[in-house]
Amino acid sequence: MKDIRYIFAIKEAMEEEMDRDENVFLIGEDVGLAGGSFGASKGLYEKFGPERIVDTPISELGFTSLAAGAASCGLRPIVEIMFMDFVTCCMDSIVNQIAKMRYMFGNQYTVPIVIRMPEGGGLNAGPQHSQCLEAWFAHVPGLKVVMAANPYDVKGLLKSAIRDDNPIIFIENKTLHAMKGSIPEEEYLIPLGKADVKREGTDVTVVSASRLVNESIKAADALSKEGISVEVVDLRTIQPWDRETVFTSIAKTHRLVVAHEAVKQFGFGAEIAAAVAEEILDELDAPIMRVGAPFVPASYSLEKYYVPGAEDVKKAVLATMERSF
Amino acid sequence: MGKPTKEKMIEMYRVMAKIRKTEQKLMEVFSNGEILGFLHVSIGQEAAPVGICSHLNEADYIATTHRGHGHAIAKGIDLKMAMAELFGKKAGYCLGRSGSMHLADKSRGIMGANGIVGAGIPIATGAAFAAKYKKTDQVVVATFGEGATGEGAFHEALNFAAIKKLPIVYLCENNGWAEFSPMSIHAPVQSVTQRALGYDIPAVSVENEVLEIYEAAGKAVERARNGEGPTLIEVRSERWYGHYVGDAQKYRDKENVAQAMAKDCLLNFEKDLLQSKVLKKQDIEKINADLDTEIEAAVSFARECPYPEASEMMEGLYL
Known part of the structure; x- marks a missing residue:
């Protein structure tokens, strides 16, 4: 095992897959000469050259659709969108083209593309550099949406994403980029579509993804001192999500909290809550609680009040513990 | 790049006529309700797809538009399978x-x-990127109208294709109408070639005549294949019918439509071929009769094929 930061785990995943398959290439703004805005491709330009580490104009729609065309002709692009907010410039490319190309053309073309982007607050970067928009993509048939909570997960999930033949929205979190964690020296993969029980518990299930997984673990640690046992389920892939693991956990705890950094309304937690209500409502002993950011644009000076964290998860767990049907 | 050979010209005529006749048939079956949704025909614009596809190999790519039957036929699509798709089978x-x-x-x-x-323009550019990446000698054509610019x-x-010198030809069929509005609503320039200047991409504007397009396309495809980068070709074509079949074109003067229809690239080519004795009247009749048979067979095939089952969705x- 070795210690590594989340951002370098991303780099290792890309480097190993580029070593393994010459059709894999990285494209995006400042990924080459500059080594990536957050440093995810540091050193890769020197190793693979400008043909495979492709710097682009500031042109998100153009290079994302370009990657789609290249993918349909046999390449396996990794697209880096500098901030998730900028993905709004390429919605046609992702929603109308990439998500539909294989199905719409009767399976003639496959589009093996990974679109990486960091979301979330933590930099006091304000309304247009802090958003969490994963629910938009989870709502579009044809895309897979992956979110990694720690260095071990980000490496294993990204390697699997690069090998997957479906288009994938791969979401990082800016505050996690510096996070340190332990990973094996040898190669490993983490399957997409499978959730991971990050902490076992018996009283309440918290279903989460990305940074809020770590916040939920902190909340669980604190709550254990108060005699409350929390199970933390990390979805890892929010589309398609692992119903079996989530439902099995709820059948054990009979209480559910869903937690994400995105605004609470219409977030992915709403889909989990709705599916649980639809299919296993009789397993619940109390109302479902949701944790998410308030329904306003991300705040600059008030960011610390805006971004949800362990304290919010703790409150939600206590709230569901106080209620019962 | 000179004039095409006699055999090539006959084939070009045949494909242009095939596009015209296929789309005329499509209009008929669309009116019968046998084809669902929207239908956009390119009647009057057959010269552009044939002029460019005459230079392409099977391994070369073309990305087309909502008005794309002509490009698909010129690139050799199987008419039976294409017709079955249009019929939703x-x-x-x-x-x-x-x-x-x-259609793909x-x-x-x-x-x-x-x-x-x-939307197809950057996707086609990605295919050109892939060709360069894999060091094949494939060329890509992106087709679009002036409205897309x-x-x-x-x-x-x-911008990207010019920076990377990608093997692509941008083929703009400027038919003067972007959906329901004339070009003056859409662009301050008279010609789409002016758009290419800012990207240092060589551009040429040609009439809607197949041999003119063939010549310009030959140079552009050769440049792309030689690794010299993209070219833009504007074809000053005409849209005879509406944006879609059923569009009464109330926004357009009758005179404007009549002028468009008077410029018939297929008829002009036919006259050329008769005059230069490449084809005789009876050759033309034979070609057209054979096409009728082929198109009827495709329609019959499409009619007889089953729809997908709801469970397959x-x-x-x-x-």
Whole structure:
């Protein structure tokens, strides 16, 4: 095992897959000469050259659709969108083209593309550099949406994403980029579509993804001192999500909290809550609680009040513990 | 790049006539309600797809538009399977899932028509990127209308292709009408070639005559294949019918439509071929009769094929 930061785990995943398959290439703004805005491709330009580490104009729609065309002709692009907010410039490319190309053309073309982007607050970067928009993509048939909570997960999930033949929205979190964690020296993969029980518990299930997984673990640690046992389920892939693991956990705890950094309304937690209500409502002993950011644009000076964290998860767990049907 | 050979010219005529006749047939079966959704025909614009595809190999790519039947036929699409797709049948190229606006044939490098104006341009540019990446000698053609040149996708694609010297030809069929508005609403320039200047891409504007287009396309395809980068060709074509079949074109003077129809690239080519004695009257009749038979056979095939089952709708969303 070795210690590594989340951002370098991303780099290792890309480097190993580029070593393994010459059709894999990285494209995006400042990924080459500059080594990536957050440093995810540091050193890769020197190793693979400008043909495979492709710097682009500031042109998100153009290079994302370009990657789609290249993918349909046999390449396996990794697209880096500098901030998730900028993905709004390429919605046609992702929603109308990439998500539909294989199905719409009767399976003639496959589009093996990974679109990486960091979301979330933590930099006091304000309304247009802090958003969490994963629910938009989870709502579009044809895309897979992956979110990694720690260095071990980000490496294993990204390697699997690069090998997957479906288009994938791969979401990082800016505050996690510096996070340190332990990973094996040898190669490993983490399957997409499978959730991971990050902490076992018996009283309440918290279903989460990305940074809020770590916040939920902190909340669980604190709550254990108060005699409350929390199970933390990390979805890892929010589309398609692992119903079996989530439902099995709820059948054990009979209480559910869903937690994400995105605004609470219409977030992915709403889909989990709705599916649980639809299919296993009789397993619940109390109302479902949701944790998410308030329904306003991300705040600059008030960011610390805006971004949800362990304290919010703790409150939600206590709230569901106080209620019962 | 001189004039095409006699055999090539006869084939070019045959394909132009095939596009015309196929689309005339499509209008008929669309009016019968046998084809669903929208139908956009390119009647009057047959010269451009044939002029350019005459220079392409099967391995070369073309990305087309909502008005894309002509490009698909010129690139060699199988008419039976294409017709089955238009009729929404399971035997169609896209399993009956997509219809006219998404015709695609991977085996012949037809990357697909696109329902979003301009969206195919950067996708085609990606195919050119892949050709360069893999060091093949493939060339890509992106087709679009003048209306698409207002989209960011057009500008972003040209910018990137010029920077990277990608093997692509941008073929703009400027038929003067972007959906329901004339070009003056869409662009301050008189010619789309002016758009290419900002990207240092050589551009040429030609009349809607197949031999003129053939010559310009030959140079552009050769440049692309030699690694010299992109070229833009504007064809000053005419849109005879509406944006879609059924559009009464109330926004357009009758005179404007009559002038468009008077410029008939197929008839002009036919006259040329008769005058230069490449074809005789009876050759032309034979070609057209054979096409009628082929098109009727495709329509019969499409009619007889089954629709996909409702239960098949959920198949293949993810691999």
